[in-house]
Amino acid sequence: MSMKEIQALLIEDNPIHALLIKKLLENVEGRQFEVKTAGNLASGIEQLQQADVILLDLVLPDSQELDTYFAMRAEAADLPIVILTGIDDVTLATRAVEAGAQNFMVKTELDSETLGRAIRNAIDVTHPG
Secondary structure, three states, rough: OOOOOOEEEEEEOOOOHHHHHHHHHHOOOOOOEEEEOOOOOHHHOOOOOOOOEEEOEEEEEEEEEEHHHHHHHHHHOOOOOEHHHOOOOOOHHHHHHHHOOOOOEEEOOHHHHHHHHHHHHHHHHHHOO
């Protein structure tokens, strides 16, 4: 993966969580992120063409849980999706990853290094070489 700026599309309806994730991405060593945000699934889908990676909350005003993931995957088949959620549910995480999500992360357990590594790995797996 080249060292170009990564275009991250953060689909998150909670402005405090969105700010937290943006701050974490600012502190990822060796990487620069440009973060675009969408407050719901529909506006996120409208911005897909500008993204290298999708950071997806599963609970949005217009979609809930795995329905959110499946709707996004249908629209963005070639983009890596990292799920960032407040739902600490191992069954849900397993089902999301089995369905093709590159990672499932609980927002309350995030730090810059872990988030940065998850995004790098998601991009590397989706677009090797």
